[in-house]
Amino acid sequence: MLENLSQRLGRVVKTIRGQARLTEANTQEMMREVRLALLEADVALPVVKTFVEQVKQKAMGQEVAASLSPGQALVGVVNRELTDLMGGDLGPEAGELSLAVQPPAVILMAGLQGAGKTTTTGKLARWLAQGNHVQQGRKSGKKKVAVVSTDVYRPAAIEQLKTVAKQADVDWIASESNQKPADIARAALEHAKRQHIDVLIVDTAGRLGIDEVMMQEIQMLHQILNPVETLFVVDAMQGQDAVNTARAFGEALPLTGVVLTKLDGDARGGAALSVRQVTGKPLKFVGVSEKLDGLEPFYPDRMAQRVLGMGDIVSLVEQAQQNIDMAQAEKLASKMKSGDKFDLNDFREQIAQVKKMGDMGSLLEKLPGEMAAAASQLQGGQAEKQLRRTEGILNSMTPLERAKPELLKASRKRRIAAGAGVPVQEVNRLLKQFEQMQDMMKKMKKGGMAKMMRAMGGMKNLGRFGGFGR
Template identity: 80%
Template structure:
């Protein structure tokens, strides 16, 4: 998201070097570029004005210390203000929901039709059931969760939530389109109490636009359920419309937080910067894919780093820790350390581990700007597609061929290509990638991480001289 801002700022950083202080003269061009990039990203004009004024006030007169140049010093100020703009000043822990109440803790989902409320209800329930919730800075453990649909207007809305709940392995309470929403809510609350559910998530009806009837209905449900969390679900791809919708809901309901969906489909991303400013409520989660594990707690500081091209390596590591089989990784490390050769069986195992990490698009977005070009070539499902093709090639080999890649002569390659449904060139390309990875593993065995990085050309990109914000220190 906000690739435009990243590109503009990386250009301007290079133009203001060698000065000891940030002044109106040497920051003017950069602030103008930031303003233009924010407007092009569909950030609301009042938000842009306020943001630029705050950056200017904090930056002017600031000393440029140590090895920073003026551009990098200004990026530091912009980073701090972006973090505050997206809720970093609220001090809330990412993924923290207020569930400290007499069970069941009720979460009410609000938003327009098509914003992704029903899918988000399933994602949130799965996240709570699996113990992702943070309470007072600590993981609070797995929750017993019940979901119910009070959407009696949209055809198949109840069936959709039933399907999503089954996929997420969470409990679903059946309801019927002939019932009144208030009756469904009352029955759900009673059922949750009698069966000792800790959390009840209520999916409400949306409309194609904001109307008074919808607002009256959801206010009535709010008064009846007295939810401890009222989450506004908004589609990031709506741009300025998302801001207007957010304001209308914030005026009608005592919202406690915002969930921004379809963030992976919005290159501009202005809604992420505007919605919190307009509602005054924290962005609690972002939807990064249609998959049920595609819900991420919103970290303002990490998102600011991504906006500025610094990447979000912390989230990437957390994603890896959550999904990768540590025992398998240790087994491979032991094998390499003992001097045994890294073969195609190991290569296939590594692909399986990568697949477990989830949506490739959201992983690539967390990489620093130095890798942006490579990542952009793998958007739109290309990464998953390439992964499947590589796996198909490996599966077309015999165990003996995977153990001894030197057996793979022309006739075997033709058979493997036919089995995988790819040209022979694809098999050769995959083997070339494998040989590069084999070389890296040899360097790791020798403890030569620096040599390995040089072989990858990595040190040049990571040292700060190759563009982006690699040289920025905080």
């Protein structure tokens, strides 16, 4: 995700940090690199000009000049300006959904065909139903959510939403392709009131391009539904086209926010940095994988840190808290602390916990610095594939073999490899990695944290455990 932009800006940040003294000349050179990085990332030219000018003004200002570490201070300026560029200046509550209304709170999804509206409707419904919504800094609890499709033009659009709703475990309100969109909207609203639905999400028809008929239809739906949120769904990989489309929808509808889909496939990042500036509306969500849990709230400050190579540990911790069985994790930690033997059953449990956290590529990208670089080498679901292979090997073992890895001789290894569909070498590699983990556990028990860090090679091999990297 945004790896091209992250790599370029990451290099610039390293250079800036190393500057003991900032002059007009070296600041000018660094700003030139920042400008080139943004333009190569397909950020809109007016946005680039404004951003560079703002940074330049503050870089030569008193705050940086008077700092004991001017390089670090300039990095801080770039970070703050990048945060504001993506909506940080709108305040922390701008990215929240405004659902504090008399139920049902209606969310209208708008956008072109192929942007991912239907899938995003399901992802958002699941996210709200699971109680992940935050309002004024607090979680607002699980919502009773229903979805409905007014797309009577695209074949199987209604059936697609029905399937997604079932997967998301939310209510689906039936509609037919021979109905008028306006009639579907009115009926859905009445149904939601009768069934005491908290949130009604309305999926609308898209077109391959912006046309007058489409805009008139969605304006009419907006008038009927009076939605509390009108979200524009746009494909991040469209680059400049995404920005132009956002502008057109913003002129036709009173948008309240933007959802940027397919950000996991967007190496450049131009849309993520431009769309808020052009529309004046906050980015509220980003799609980070095709899975139903692949939707994340957008936090400008966290995304700025990720783009600058600083990672996003806060989101990583939140993801862990939401998905990991804390009682099981504490049990394992207690076992390790007491010196009980850490076996392959524990290792298997660890992998199961990691899988609950969602897409591995997305998780790795939240790590800071060089650790995040592992993500760029694991594109196209490679991380998921490696995790499944490791789990397959462990599942091919008997509970006794996982409890006593010393039993695993040649004949058993051949059976395990055949059961998992992998070469015997992969079984050997997994066992070797596991032995390294056991050694670290022993060092932790003895309190030798410094020894453990040396054994880990300064954490350079962290990505190799669980089969990641070779």
